[in-house]
Amino acid sequence: MFSGVDYGAVILNFQSDVPVIKAIGTNNSIFLLDDEHLVTRTDLVPYKLVIQSLLTGEITCKDRGTLRDDVNEDIYYSNNPSHSGLCIPIKTSTVIGVIYLESHMHSGTPRLQFPLINSTKIDLLYLLCSQAAVSFSKSAVYTQMELAKKAAEEATDEKASFLANMSHEIRTPFNSLFACSIFLLDTPLSSIQREYVETIKDSALVTLNIIDGILAFTKIEHGSFVLESEAFSINDTIEGAIMFSSEQTDTSDLEFAFFNRCPEIDTIQGDATRIRQIIINLVGNALKFTSKGYVKVILDAKPITATRYELKIIVEDSGIGIPEDARSKVFGAFAQVDGSSRRVYGGSGLGLAISNKLAEIMNGKITFTSQEGVGSVFCFTCPFEVTLNQVDPRVDHRDVCILSDTQWKRVALKEVLEYYGATVTLFDDMNDLIKDLREFEILIVDKKKLTENMRLRSSLNWKKSLIYVLTRFGLMLSDQRLKEIEADSLIFSPIKRKSVRKLLEDNFDWRSIPEKVIRTILRTMSPDGLNVPKTMPIKAENNNVINLSILIAEDNPVNLRVALQHLKKLGYIADHAKDGVEVLEKCEAKLDEGKKYDVIFMDIQMPRKDGIQATIDLRKVLHRQGSHGVFTSGYSIDCKCRGRGAQQLLAMWND
Incomplete structure (x- = not known):
């Protein structure tokens, strides 16, 4: 406290609709208050004096002629006799509070001898209040930023959860539609019927790809994206991605070619699914803007160490090229060459944005060069641990x-x-x-x-x-x-x-x-280049069927029919459970009979008990029994499922 000051209080009004008392103090102590409303605590400060300073933004003093009589006669002073009272505003462009100070009348001390707060002290206090105003303003901004950040994070979490759930809900009927179209293609059809069914199948597949793209982009933005690491054939992955992409185009004026400049590389260590996604997006982008000419993919590699190579996947096309003024937007989310209602080139505008972010997550990069009217070249470069082919690939001479x-x-x-x-x-x-x-x-x-x-x-x-x-x-x-x-x-x-x-x-x-x-x-998902007539019937029986006891846990009746049909075509029948609780009941009943299920296909989202929790509980029940848990779900899941006891993950019943 300043000399001559016996009592003080801090009143703020920038964080609430009404002024609140934040703290009071005496010569010996300071007490922090829990935002006591000024209007209800007239026993702590002179209400009228404080309000006048808050409204005018001016310094106000008790016993000065500038004050109204009702201020000097505040009820507070009736109960708390004081020699003088002073309110100094805390303000920037607006008044955010005041500091109230007062000196008491001491017994036996003549009024004129009592030390007053002089003008020098008032100027110093005013300066301190100005600095306090800046600090309070910054604190308020930081608080608002923290609240806004928290709200944004919560909104992002809710959005990610919503999209994941909606992805599941949307994918479920489209997966069934896709699978049933495949079953229908296995039956005798007229040429026009086959064309209609092929259109249904292709449209369902395109829709599923768009859903997957939106979900992947959301997970990347949310920071919940996890890469897997496993050994896989980079050549087979690229060929599969190219084959998948080529099915999306119906032009016969387009050449599609793949050149492997590093055939000595057998396998690489990485996330095959995400690399395939990058290639599909890059090739799909090339196809979208190339109506004739060629699209070619080149795989090349440069050694970093004996077992680590920098792989380069190049996608080159002879399409329309990228205009100069559009190149800065190439990797932007939802970017379109033409966003008008008359646009020629479709797509969600997420493919390149997702690919670029995936490349960065893998410690790689995507670059491009383009010449308008000539074509574009996109290059995905990333380091990988590799295994070289130790076997001579040559077969008998032809x-x-x-x-x-x-x-x-x-x-x-x-x-x-x-x-x-x-x-x-x-x-x-x-x-x-x-x-x-x-x-x-x-x-x-x-x-x-x-x-x-x-x-x-x-x-x-x-x-x-x-x-x-x-x-x-x-x-x-x-x-x-x-x-x-x-x-x-x-x-x-x-x-x-x-x-x-x-x-x-x-x-x-x-x-x-x-x-x-x-x-x-x-199914045209991973064709092997063979001449197979599309009308060739598939036999229901399979001479090489292994005798297996199978359980399917699926709460969706349409998905269940699709799953049972897939197994039937392979020569198997299966038991059914509606949820995780029923899975445990059926498994325990089997064990009581001295038997067990050899394979369990389990959905993730199910009522009463979901697939993940059911697998955890199932592992306890089937301890050392040798049964296998396989997840299947309508939306993307990460490797944490393996940590819960699942031995293999399937995307859905179309695999």
């Missing part, structure tokens, strides 16, 4: 001839054939091939080189050669058409390395391929 005038497709096929030890000769024209007079072991003819009345074997006078037609996946040739042109089978582009090896090893006869592979091809 003399192969490719008849095609494409710019990149035939070169890509030639490189893969040569990787496996084949000798490859390229021809642009059928007449040049006829004039060559050599009979090659294998002839691969581009579908575009076929004419209506062409008879390949007769025209070439070849007796023993194997003849394949190279066509884009989805553009099938019937067995009758193959017989007419005297060809043995088909090979699909984009080229897959395993398909080429199969061709060189055992003549690529689809009739010898296991039904499981055929079924996968018919």
Whole structure:
């Protein structure tokens, strides 16, 4: 306290609608108060004096002529005799409070001898109040920022939770729609019916991809995104992503090619799903803006150490290119080349934004160059631990001839054939091939080189050669058409390395391929490049079925029907549980009979007890019994499920 001051109080009014007393003090003590309302505590300060200072923003003193009589006659002074009272405003641009100080009348001390608060002290107090005002204002700003931050974080959490739940709710019917369209394609259909069903299937798949993109972007923004680490084939991952992307385009004027410049790399350590997502987004972006010409993907690598390489995945297209004024927005969320209602190029605008963020999370980067009207080149670069191929990839030597005038497709096929030890000769024209007079072991003819009345074997006078037609996946040739042109089978582009090896090893006869592979091809999710008629029926029975006891935990009746149908097509039947509680009951009943379930497919979101908690409890029940828990869910889940006892994760019943 200042000399001559016996009592003081701090009153603020910037954090509430009414002034509150924050603290009071005497010569010996300071007491912090819990925001006592000024209007209710007239026993602590002179209400009228404080209010006048708050309203005017001026220094007010008791017993000064400038005050109204009612201020000097405040009830507070009736109960607390004082020699003088002083209110100094705490203000910046507005008054945010006051400091009240008073001196008491001491017994036996003449009034004129009592020390007053002089002007020098008042000036000093005014300066201190100004500094206090700045501090209070900053404190208020920080408090508001903290509250705003907390509110934003809570809103983000709620949004992430909402999107995750809605993703599950939206994905569930679309997964069922997608799966049922696949089942329908396995039945005899007319050409127009098949076209309609293919449209349903493709539309459901596109919708699922958009949902996955939105959910992935939300998880990245929320900071809840977790990368997995496992060994996988980078070549197979890129080929699968390219095949998936190529199914989304219906133009025959576009070349699609993949060049692996580092075939010695067998596997890499990383998150295969996210790398595949990056490639699909980059390739999908290229396809969206390229109506004719080419889209090619190049995989290259540069060693950092003996086991660590910097991988580079390049996606190059001959599309419209990126305008100069739009390049700064390329990686922006929801960015569109044309946002108008008349826009030509669709998409959610999230693909490149997600890919860029995923690359950064992996300690990589995505760069691009572009020339408007010529095309664009996107490059994803990232370091990975790698395992080199220790096995000689070459198979028995084959003399192969490719008849095609494409710019990149035939070169890509030639490189893969040569990787496996084949000798490859390229021809642009059928007449040049006829004039060559050599009979090659294998002839691969581009579908575009076929004419209506062409008879390949007769025209070439070849007796023993194997003849394949190279066509884009989805553009099938019937067995009758193959017989007419005297060809043995088909090979699909984009080229897959395993398909080429199969061709060189055992003549690529689809009739010898296991039904499981055929079924996968018919789903068009991961085609193996084989000539399988789409109308080929799938047998209900399976000669290689292992006797398994299976339990499905699924509360959605549509998903249950889809799951049971998948298992039925593989030759299995399964028991059903509606939720996690029923799972435990059925498992315990099995154990009481001295039996157990070999495989349990468990949904995550279920009533009464969800899949994660059920798995935790199930592990206790099935301790050392050897049963397997497999999760399946309509929305993305992370690796924490494995820590709860699940041995494998499935995306949904379309896998």
